[in-house]
Amino acid sequence: MPAEWRGDVPALDLLNRIVGEALPLGLRSGPVEPFFQRDVYFDSADWALRRRGVTCRFRFRVDDRRTLTVRTVGRWEGGAPLALPQTFEAEVPELEAASALTGISEPARRLRALIEPSLLVPRIQFETERRSRRTRPGWIRRARYDVAYDVVTVRSHGLARTFQELKLRQLAAGRPGLDAVAAAFQERYALRPLLVGKVDRAERLLREIESDALTSAARGGREVAVIVVEAGCVAVLMDEGSLTLPVRGGSGEEACRDVLRVHFGSADAQVRVLGTAPGSSTRPVLEVWLARRVAAARDADEGARLHWLPLGELLAGAGAPTLRDPRTLAALGVAARAKALSEWTGSAPTPPAMPQEPPAGARRIRLSDVTLRTPVAPAGHAGAEPFLSGDLSLVEFNSRVLALAEDPAVPLLARVRFLSIVSANLDEFFMVRVAALKRTVAGGAATSGEEGLSADEQLDAIAIRVRALTERQVRCFRESCLPALAAHGVRVLRWAELAEPQREALRRYFVEQLFPIMTPQALTRAPGHPFPLIPNLQLSLAAVVRDAGAGPIHFAYLKVPDAAPRFVALPDGETFVPVEDVIRANLSLLYPGRVVEQAHGFRVTRGADLELDEHHAASLLQVIEEEARRRPYGAVVRVEVEQEMPLAVRELLLRELLFEDATPVGSLGSGDLYEAVGLLGLGALREIARLPKPDLDYPPWRGRVPIAPAQSVFAALAERDVLVHHPYDSFEASVERLFVEAADDPHVVAIKLTLYRAGGHSGIVDALLRAAAHGKEVFVFVELKARFDEERNIDWARKLEQAGIRVVYGLVELKTHAKTALVVRREQGGIRRYVHIGTGNYNAVTATLYTDLGLLSADEALGADLNDLFNELSGSSQPPRTAFRQILVSPTYLLQRVIELVDREAAHARAGGSARIRAKLNGLADPDVIAALYRASQAGVDVDLSVRGVCTLRPGVPGLSARIRVVSIVGRFLEHARIYHFANGGDAEYYIGSADWRPRNLRRRVEVVAPVRDPACRRRLDAVLEAELADPTAWELDPDGGYHRRTPAPGADGRSSQERLLSPAGATV
Incomplete structure (x- = not known):
């Protein structure tokens, strides 16, 4: 066995310094390699294995390998060995530790001779983040070493402790010797040699954590929240217009039952722990318990405050002025992830019916029954209490959009389209708003916003509401829209529902269309196989692949090709199968000689805001272009997985995503993982909504023509102002017509406008290009910072510049969102200005989907104002400061x-x-x-x-x-x-x-x-x-x-x- 030396590193900063400096004694090394593993030590509740000198370890490695190790210590008496130490270790194919303990590997068989595996539970768990480097061979008789720098994290009771150590492992004898190298490290960094093993240190730290947890609980540093559920209602306390769950200091089942005694007069109930919410700036660590079959309240004082609220209303109201208690939000967030409540059916668009059999003697209320405390507004400002949460208000908007999908009076394909819109909106919400809140938390900000909620509390409330909202969405799709589509001949089927001829057609499609453009990648940090950087919102598959025979299991990543439709049509043109099902059923072609055990879909959502240094940018266009290209690889804020994905694969994904440089430490956890029942990414339903079935959609609409075709726009505006209302008024026959006529009118000398989102093809841009070709002065202010349209607007800016049009890109630290246009025309009486001031973009496509207003006018004051505005936009990088006449x-x-x-x-x-x-x-x-x-x-x-x-x-x-x-x-x-x-x-x-x-x-x-x-x-x-x-x-x-x-x-x-x-x-x- 190679010789080893281990030293204690007292601080993480010192460990990082050691990693960054050269090795002592002239040793040369290769690059530092990162590695990660998690160890779980099993024993019975009474430590039966330890008493016999046996350890049982299950190790998860980041390179897809899992090992089971059983060790026995030697026993000596009078200098003679009674039993020699033994080690039984094997790589195991099982994904879960519990399955490995009952498997067929040699360590598992040896273990069963010592103890019944069902008696074993995890007793010690720790994670090791290792950075290592190996010395390079030098001249003859030069020793070689493996140098490991370990950060070990021990977790328990929602708390964590770490220790650091340096490990030297001699691989080849020679000079300098192990003792000399160890002495050099000790002298340079004041390290102490370690005489106990890593497991002993972890166990000692675990005892410290448990002691701290008990002490903290006794001092009120740990609390218990109890969710009492009966007949679809949850017990809440009402005090001055605020609703809270019952919470008290303490820890464990006895503390839970103490809560029941105080509030219900009896501790007799069925209880179980749901999980733990880590402490935050506004509350301590919180244990969350579920209780059922609790006796009715008998304590007069507490009973007067105790009420029963339908669970659906409790979820829908999370974060509302009546439900802002940090402990209550954290507890509901834990319950949402635990999926332990059979009544958890998501919030409804309208209040659900009160359960028919409420708890005996219960005071039943609706959320609307709670009398809101009137906020006191300080002089000159409204204060914090009078505000609702803007982020929760956005979630509520999507709830209203979802209600349209749930409405059977809405045309069927429109209902499917609304389901798609909800998913697209939520994707953007996480990319922008949730990412911003996570940055606030990572930055250490603990104060509440205008709405009275801290960033942590808003994230809790968002998670509760979004989980309920997406469950509603899935129910609507599976139980309402899918059957309705099938009734009209449109079928969306999963692979298991297909007949063999249909499967054969899809196998041919896979071989011809998908196989040539797919590249499987290993989900590992093994040398030569870096963990793939998974793009934002990319539908992907995590596959569990076994080598031939009884070989080990590996994880693999497959990106679903961007070029593939999400729903693959069968030859009848009316039957569709999700593309991930087609790929999943044919994975054996991508892994010849291996067995694909399972494959599960997932999506990663990343923060989308660009980080721009506008003050020091030499070229704003170039800086925005570079940042937009980095957007698909921002910090991870959400991970969506199929419900069937095993725990081991989920943990692997989360762990590897935490390794990414873009993800702030501690900003991604189990609370950011969202299960999907059925299809991931329902935004793809837009493909189904576009089917050419006009009888299943809104009747087509062609906007009215607000200006008679026989009359020019300029003649009409010379007589009166024209107000257009899109899409009821045609965009092409009004606003776009203004630019078309201006481009071809020999009397028009100049056209100026602001461009925010022009879309793909633009008739207005075509008119501008034609105007420039006719020698007219054309000026366009293109806002490059229009979120998610940056690259498209960069393309428009370059196209316009190449045509000789003067283009300005934007103002420092500001977005130009104005919708304004100015046409300057030489007439008999002199120069006359025509203006358009609108509420919507110069985009013919969105003008058929959005309601917008536009004022077309030849008013002199408005024309003069826009003339001054465009002069400021073109002549300064600062916000306009002109004293305008009307605008x-x-x-x-x-x-x-x-x-x-x-x-x-x-x-x-x-x-x-x-x-x-x-x-x-x-x-x-x-x-x-x-x-x-x-x-x-x-x-x-x-x-x-x-x-x-x-x-x-x-x-x-x-x-x-x-x-x-x-x-x-x-x-x-x-x-x-x-x-x-x-x-x-x-x-x-x-x-x-x-x-x-x-x-x-x-x-x-x-x-x-x-x-x-x-x-x-x-x-x-x-x-x-x-x-x-x-x-x-x-x-x-x-x-x-x-x-x-x-x-x-x-x-x-x-x-x-x-x-x-x-x-x-x-x-x-």
Whole structure:
């Protein structure tokens, strides 16, 4: 056996220093190689193996190998050996330790001669992160060594401790000798030699952890939360409008039963531990227990606070003003991952029916029954309590989109499309918002945001709601949409459901179309096989492959080709099979000579924000282009796996993803792993939604023509302003027509516009290229930082520049989100300017899917304002600072002016004048604007808001926002327009533009909002606002952050506002 020496390294910093420095005594080495392994030592509850001098270890290695080792220590008496030490070790094929203990390997057989394997439980577990290097051979008689630098982590009770050690292993005799090398390390780094083994050190540390845990629990540093479930309800405590789970200090089953004694008067119940939530900045380590069959509350004081809430409402309300307790959120998060509640069916779009058999004597409540405490608003600001969580509001928006998929009155393919949209939205939500919250946690920020929740607490609440939401989504697809599709001849089948001729057709497809473009990779860190860098949102397979015969098991990674459709069509054109099923069934062709035991799908979601140093960038275009290319490999924020994936494969994925440089230490854990029942990535259902079956979709719509074809756009605008409302008004026949006519009109001398998201092919860009070819002055401000469209916008910028068009890329630290265009035309009376100011992008495709407004005008003041704006955009890298005549521009003036307009309405109300505020927005989250709206409500102003997505304002709270009403319109088209209306004592003002009332729009973007003065245009805006606010299908925002859907009165017109605008009568709106 090679000679060894081990030394204790007292600090991680010192270990890192040793790794970074040269070896002593002139030893030369190769590169440092990383390695990872996890050891689990098994014994019985009474340490029977230890008493007999036996150890049993199961080792998980990062190179796919798993080894089972059984060792016996020697016994000596009077200098004579009674029993020699023995070691039995073998690589085992089993994925799980429990299966290996009962397997056929020699160590397993030897173990069964000593003890019944079912009595064994994990007693000591530790992880070893090793960095090693091997010395290079030198001249004759030069010794060779393996030098290992180990960080060992021991975990227990949600706590962790680490120790570091250096290990020298002599591989070849020679000079310098082992003693000399060890002495050199001791002298240089003040290391102490170790006289005990790694297992003994880990056990000692484990005892320290357990002692600390008990001490911490006794001092209140550890707590127990109990989820008591009966008849579909959960026991909660209500105190001053806040709902919490029962929680007390302590640890273990006795502490759980103590909670039951205090709150129920009896400890008699069925209890089991669900898991542990690690401590955070706002709470200690939390044990989470589940209790059933608990006697009704008998303690008078506690019973008065104890209520029963339907589980679905508890999940849907996580993070709401009534459910913000950090311990309660953490406990529900543990329960969501544990999947231990059979009643866990996900939140419903409408409150579920109260269980028929509630607990005896229970006080049953709904979330809406809880009286919210009226927040106290400090002078000049609304404070924290009056705000809802913006991130949870985004989750709620997707719940409303999912409700459309669940609605049988919606056309079937549209329902499938809405299922796809929910998944796509959640993907972006994790890439942007969850990634931002994780960065906040990793940065050590512990304070709460405007909504009163810390980043940790928001992540807990998000996980609870998203898990419930995705379960609803899966149920909708499997139990409603799939059968409905089959009834119309469209079948989505799994491999097991196929007949042999169908399988044979798919085998041919695999061989001809997929096999040539697939490359399997090992999931290992073995030399020459680095762990693959898995791209963002890439559907992948993790395969478990066994060598021929009784060889070892290996893990392999397969990327599903990007070029492949997600659903492979069979020859009948109406039967589809998921491409991962086709690949999974034919993996033997990719692994000849091996047996594919199983293969499971997974997806990795990564943070998507770009890290730009705009102040020092020599070329903004080049910097953005390089960062956009890195986006697919950002920090991992979510791992989705098929439900059938074994624990060992899940742990391998998480462990390897933690090794990535982009993933901050501690930012990825088991709570970031999401199980999918059935298909992963339902965003791919868009392929099914695009099937050419018009009878299963909304009827096609061609927008109206707002300007007569016989009249030029310029002649029409010379007579009056034109307000267009897409898609009800044709984008091509209005906005795009403006550019087409301008490009070909010999009197037009200049065209200028801002371009945010132009899409793929663009008729407007074609017109600009033609205008430049005709010698016209063309200026385009291309915003390169439009999220997820950076590379497409870079392509547009280069194409425009190559045509001789002047292009500006963006402003430092700001996005230009304004939707503005200016056409300069030489006429008989001189130069005349024509403008377009809109709410949506210059994108003909989204103009058929989003509702947007645009003002076409020849107004001199508006033209002069846009002329000044474009001069600033082209001549400066700073935000516009011109004192504009009519338009409102952020970030310099818009926020201040909006607050002034709101405060003006409050003054009118206090003076007894006409005061009302109406607004149509995508989002409302700016705290200063919300504070102004609260002041207006308290002054007597009626505030009616149509907010499609995120809204952090709490409406209808007595004393705060009693006169504020918020509705959300979710339907066939994505509501995207923005309208502001202020009654102004009878002299009403209307505005449209690109800005929502969110911090990013008002403070970090260039946005343009314009007044609408034409009476006919105002009447149309007024009709749009009234239609949406009175929509009988709208969703109303409740004070607690939930939404309820209106129900049309019997006999009333139940059409939505969108349906009315699509009707012939809608032509006048």
